[in-house]
Amino acid sequence: VSGLIGIDATLGAARPRVVGALLRYFRDLDRAEEAFQEACLRALQHWPRHGPPRDPAAWLIFVGRNVALDAVRRAQKQEALPADAALSDLDDAEAALAERLDDGHYRDDLLRLLFICCPPELPATQQIALALRIVSGLSVKEIARAFLVSEAAMEQCITRAKSRIARSDLPFEAPGPVERAERLAAVAAMIYLLFNEGYGASGGDAHLRLPLCEEAIRLARLLLRLFPAEPEIMGLVALLLFQHARAAARLDAEGAIVLLEHQDRSLWNREMIAEGHALLEKALRHRRPGPHQLQAAIAGVHAHAARAEDTDWAEIERHYAVLERLQPSPVVTLNRAVAVAKLRGPAAALALIEPLAVPLAGYFHFFGIRGALLMQLGRAEEARVAFDRAIALARTPAEAAHIRGHLDRLAAEAQAAQK
Amino acid sequence: MLYAILCYDDETVVEGWSKEQDDAVIAKRRRVQEKLAAQGRLGPVVRLMPTTAATTLRSGPEPLVLDGPFAETKEQLLGFYIVDCATLDDAIAAARELKADETGGAFEIRPLRLYRPGDGAG
Numbered sequence: 001v002s003g004l005i006g007i008d009a010t011l012g013a014a015r016p017r018v019v020g021a022l023l024r025y026f027r028d029l030d031r032a033e034e035a036f037q038e039a040c041l042r043a044l045q046h047w048p049r050h051g052p053p054r055d056p057a058a059w060l061i062f063v064g065r066n067v068a069l070d071a072v073r074r075a076q077k078q079e080a081l082p083a084d085a086a087l088s089d090l091d092d093a094e095a096a097l098a099e100r101l102d103d104g105h106y107r108d109d110l111l112r113l114l115f116i117c118c119p120p121e122l123p124a125t126q127q128i129a130l131a132l133r134i135v136s137g138l139s140v141k142e143i144a145r146a147f148l149v150s151e152a153a154m155e156q157c158i159t160r161a162k163s164r165i166a167r168s169d170l171p172f173e174a175p176g177p178v179e180r181a182e183r184l185a186a187v188a189a190m191i192y193l194l195f196n197e198g199y200g201a202s203g204g205d206a207h208l209r210l211p212l213c214e215e216a217i218r219l220a221r222l223l224l225r226l227f228p229a230e231p232e233i234m235g236l237v238a239l240l241l242f243q244h245a246r247a248a249a250r251l252d253a254e255g256a257i258v259l260l261e262h263q264d265r266s267l268w269n270r271e272m273i274a275e276g277h278a279l280l281e282k283a284l285r286h287r288r289p290g291p292h293q294l295q296a297a298i299a300g301v302h303a304h305a306a307r308a309e310d311t312d313w314a315e316i317e318r319h320y321a322v323l324e325r326l327q328p329s330p331v332v333t334l335n336r337a338v339a340v341a342k343l344r345g346p347a348a349a350l351a352l353i354e355p356l357a358v359p360l361a362g363y364f365h366f367f368g369i370r371g372a373l374l375m376q377l378g379r380a381e382e383a384r385v386a387f388d389r390a391i392a393l394a395r396t397p398a399e400a401a402h403i404r405g406h407l408d409r410l411a412a413e414a415q416a417a418q419k
Numbered sequence: 420m421l422y423a424i425l426c427y428d429d430e431t432v433v434e435g436w437s438k439e440q441d442d443a444v445i446a447k448r449r450r451v452q453e454k455l456a457a458q459g460r461l462g463p464v465v466r467l468m469p470t471t472a473a474t475t476l477r478s479g480p481e482p483l484v485l486d487g488p489f490a491e492t493k494e495q496l497l498g499f500y501i502v503d504c505a506t507l508d509d510a511i512a513a514a515r516e517l518k519a520d521e522t523g524g525a526f527e528i529r530p531l532r533l534y535r536p537g538d539g540a541g
Contacts, residue, residue, distance in 0.1 A: 013432040
């Protein structure tokens with residue numbers, strides 16, 4: 001096989017499905033991954049000569065399984081006879097080919113593979129790193145780069161997470177409807193975290209992290225393909241597409257944050273926005289609102305506005321109000337306050353966020369927004385205090401630089417007033 | 420005779436292409452399209468959104484609206500070209516040229532029975 005697109009893209013696309021199926025056979029993540037690697041090596045030898053198979057994933061599952069079973073057999077000749085249980089999987093090789101007809105497994109295999117990456121006791125970054133390694137097949141080096149940590153540190157993080165999985169009971173039984181829904185929600189949450197890991201990044205290193213956003217969109221689409229009628233998964237994909245569509249406009253040439261209202265909207269990716277709208281429309285037909293759909297709807301209102309001043313803030317506030325009822329959280333209220341400020345002025349918004357001071361005492365955006373509202377109200381001294389606090393809480397140089405810009409403006413205004 | 424050249428491929432593979440790879444395929448195909456257009460043989464060119472954006476209406480006593488493409492297939496219809504060709508051989512040649520240097524997927528070449536370009540879209 002030669003040409004523009006190598007075998008790599010095919011192997012990469014097949015990976016989640018193949019590793020998922022091999023995991024079901026071997027019930028051992030390391031063995032499943034090794035078998036996949038081995039099958040890929042065979043593919044690289046075989047496909048260029050004979051052309052790629054009609055169903056590359058089925059081919060890889062079949063070969064991966066046989067290669068691994070061969071290894072087991074060879075090892076067993078040198079060791080004591082294995083227990084029957086270990087051999088019970090060694091049934092007719094034909095059965096593996098029948099795999100491709102059996103798409104019922106496929107969905108649960110893939111969901112399981114995604115699900116084992118997100119046990120609730122693992123911290124978010126470990127869940128994400130694990131999914132990138134196991135499901136997406138990114139190298140440790142690539143993941144380390146995206147997380148801006150050393151390769152050794154990332155290797156250790158992934159090894160630790162994997163051994164944790166190996167010690168726990170993997171969920172191999174076919175899930176019931178309730179369990180399936182729970183797994184789906186956990187996986188969707190993990191994908192959203194993955195996206196935010198890339199999206200929240202800013203400053204000089206931001207370009208390194210865009211691949212995280214792209215990978216999150218790929219995984220979200222994969223999930224939607226498995227569950228094509230789930231409105232919340234449609235909402236998730238739409239949300240990620242709307243957000244990612246703005247990537248090129250979010251930072252200026254110096255790497256400084258450009259706020260939504262100041263972004264050059266001609267840089268927004270119209271294809272992604274159109275797809276987001278298409279998915280959101282489909283989702284809304286189900287009349288089963290959920291957090292992802294509402295957040296997507298909000299992002300969609302922004303995407304729809306040709307200019308910042310055309311933004312339908314009333315629509316945005318309505319969506320946030322529903323979201324607040326569905327999933328009460330101080331962060332949601334804070335976001336609603338931004339819409340309220342646009343609709344009814346800074347004083348109303350300030351009153352709305354006053355009760356959030358305690359729950360959001362460590363939240364950068366709370367103080368950024370509070371400072372901006374106070375500044376609009378001409379309460380410069382209080383604004384300065386809020387901005388100082390925001391700078392102390394900033395996670396990236398770009399965030400800090402943005403707030404410093406406000407402080408400079410306040411200082412300039414104070415000086416002008418003195419003259 | 421007008422022919423449709425229907426492009427099928429595994430959309431998960433196509434989604435896995437990097438932007439550079441995607442751009443390279445588009446640019447390569449565009450050169451062929453420009454040639455066909457210069458000969459006055461190129462009709463509409465369409466690239467479809469992923470099948471996850473699709474909705475299917477299945478007829479029945481109570482027509483069903485379903486999410487997703489109408490069929491679960493390994494390769495999906497991702498787009499098509501309409502090309503004016505004197506013979507099937509010409510159509511195959513055009514398809515071959517469009518598909519040159521690509522490894523995956525398939526083009527289905529299918530003569531058109533009716534063609535009404537309309538003027539409501541685009």
